[in-house]
Amino acid sequence: MQEAKRMQAFSAAIFNQMEQRKNQLLKKGVKVIDLSVGSPDRPPAPHIIEALHRSIDNLLNYRYPLEGIPRLYQAVAQKYQERFKVSLNPDKEILVLMGTQDGLAHISLAYVNPGEIVLVPDPGYPIYAGSVFLAGGEIYPLPLLPQNNFLPDFTGIPEKIARQAKIMWLNYPNNPLAAVAEREFFQQVVTFARRYNILVCHDAAYAELAYDDYRPVSFLEIPGAKEVGVEFFSLSKTYNLAGCRIGFVLGQAEVIATLKKLKSNIDYGVFKVVQEAGIAAMEGPQEYVACTVSTYQRRRDVLISGMEKLGWPVPKPKASMFVWAPLPWGYTSSQDFALTLLEETGILVIPGLAFGNRGEGYVRIALVEEEETLVEAIKRLEKNLVRKK
Ligand SMILES: Cc1ncc(COP(=O)(O)O)c(C=O)c1O
Structure with missing residues (x-):
């Protein structure tokens, strides 16, 4: 074949x-x-495993989980409020994913037409480029160089490319570079995205794995970020739940609605038992x-x-x-x-x-x-x- x-x-x-x-x-x-x-x-922590055990016996959890559990969305909203001082509407600005990979892979299908340009970091986590290829889009690489602290240099993007670009991918703390980005950088991102009407997709999979008292910022902390972009937030690394497949996309309400529409045609939601594990993870002790x-x-x-x-x-x-x-x-x-x-x-x-x-x-x-x-x-x-x- x-x-x-x-x-x-x-x-x-x-x-x-x-x-x-x-x-x-x-x-x-x-x-x-x-x-x-x-x-x-x-x-994962014992209280998460206990929640999984309890939830697996609930026979209602074996129906199609078409919607996210409201309490799960409340828990993420609360987490973002406490950790980043970001307010999110649980009904409109959050969508549960089968791991963030699910959203990273599918979002280009929802926004990129064949031949359209997407700004993708080089080096970068492979699915950003993979997602663009799936949608038939064209990649414009954003070199991440040590002399720029592995941040993209917006002045290096030709005006014509910026005008045509549909999406810009970003990821801090970064895989594979382990680089971090500060508030000032994300402010530049919001300004650039507004000027050229680009959807920012920020992958914050490692937002909680930081050392020596360093605390990564969320892209959504920046005023105006919610108008131009979304952030992907994973439970895989923070709570050792990689095998459960649960993560979220948060931010721009129309983008969340569009991705929800696409996904409702591809899958029927995240297993409720896994969603319960997510609730236990975020609501439970954080030690x-x-x-x-x-x-x-x-x-x-x-x-x-x-x-x-x-x-x-x-x-x-x-x-x-x-x-x-x-x-x-x-x-x-x-x-x-x-x-x-x-x-x-x-x-x-x-x-x-x-x-x-x-x-x-x-x-x-x-x-x-x-x-x-x-x-x-x-x-x-x-x-x-x-x-x-
Ligand atoms: C940068 C980055 N984003 C996303 C993912 C996927 O995470 P998830 O388990 O939430 O799908 C990974 C996994 O290694 C990653 O390194």
Whole structure:
């Protein structure tokens, strides 16, 4: 069968190559330290599991969950009020998603006609570009460069492109870069989006994973943001609920209504048991979140200090669950380096090139293993790579 051309957007050759090599090594008995996928390795808090248990016995939860549970929407609205001082109308400005990925993948279908332009960060989380390809749109890359603190430079966007652009994707704290954005930057975003009538889609999946007292801001905190955009807010990382598939899109009411209309034709809502887990997560005690954050922070510190001692200095991320590491020891190809690393040490990371051309020269390391395993990773690096140089 001939696949549709749009499937080319998902060929992900680099990911496949790394996965194949990993499986070959596993077959040979190598203990692979997998720091590739940003999938939380810790369980959800006990009170969330209890809510799941209770809810699974409620036989009413097995009907089509066409609407979100009002209490869930209240809980998100309250969370945004308390955490970001952002007021949201639970009926009009919030939509529950099957994980934010659901909304990220579908929103272009609702707004982008074939051939229309979308501003997509490079490097960037792959579904932003994937979403544009699905809709038949054209990507205009926004280079995220270290000299600009990995923020897009709006002055570099030609007037003609800005006028034609339909959507601008943003993501802070960022995957894969672990970069953060401040209020002043988001103010510029609102001004730019207003001037050119662009829909801003801000992905805030890592808004709660921040270290050393740093607190990321929400795009929706900026006056006028709600008129030009939406924010995607995930429960996957904050509450270790990645497998449950629950997240939200918040903000511009018409956009929420349009996405709701599209999704009501594609799926019939999020399993109510999962929605109940979301309520428990947001309404319940938040100490577990602090605990999750400090776990990632300790892992970050162990890894970064170990790398530094090996002569591989990397910037310390303020947020996210990733380390964006420039290639060490004279390597220039992220793919070659990641393959060598896997072969020589059994450590799996993602080559930066997998996130776009501007990702070349880096690898992304996910902090998804316990500290002891990261210590082991440093030992392997020293023994099998550094000493061999
Ligand atoms: C930047 C970013 N956005 C969205 C997602 C998807 O999150 P969810 O589990 O809410 O679909 C991820 C997952 O890794 C991510 O890194």
